[in-house]
Amino acid sequence: MTVRFDTKIAVLLRDDLATWQRLNVTAFLSSAIAGADPALIGEPYVDADDTEYLAMFRQPVLVFAGDGALLTKAHGRALSRGLRIAVFTEDLFSTGNDEDNRAAVRGVPTEKLNLVGLALHGPKNAVDKVLKGADLHR
Template sequence: MSTEALSTEARTAPDTPTARFDTKIAVLLREDLAPWQRLNATAFLVSGLGAAVPEVIGEPYADADGTAYLPMFRQPVLVFQGTRQTLTTALDRALSRALPRAVFTADLFATGNDHDNRAAVGAVPKDALDLVGLAVYGPRNAVDKVLKGARMHP
């Protein structure tokens, strides 16, 4: 695990559950989504961060038998929820801070492929997006400011 984004506390004990990172990966979901929609949007949103921000990905895994597994995020993903307005405000804050971000709109629940997903988002101006999810990555304090008003997902 890279120690670049770890706080001093985490550098002294990187394998403890209390390790704290200087960065944060967060997903904000609209509070009125069905459970399957929450899961689907979360999976799509974090895949965007993993693809665009390679430093969030850790090393590959292997079990005791030597079976190889794909790498995953090197730090926890925190999931929040909020209102439609909370999402809109969070997106504006993420944009003003130039943080890496991914969006998921309600239209994407009706599409079945990447091309149609991009077309659905591309057909709507930013201020008219029907946001149901946002993923953001960056310095912990900046992400906290983006998520102000959101609450942890139950």
């Protein structure tokens, strides 16, 4: 049975990142979406031996890629639509903890953020408009 969702969880990555960077950025950004809306998380998993596992998102997370200009456009579109987003800037690759990460973002004006990724959750149509021009990550 295929379930259709009215909302979409999406991560947009800059297309020139190394594999380890793509994976790292996706993990960090996904955690922001989970933290922003606990209702997106389902029930814990349990196997046939009653071993319990952590709960995950109730719906798929779609990962997209685009160049830096597209990330900047998507960022602006999301903000203009009032969507809450998570951002990952290039500066965060050189920090080592949450406090330094937040300081690195705080020190840069919105229009000058050197984005390597962003994530958002919202109504399907709004997310699709934000991501216009992005390709599903391969």
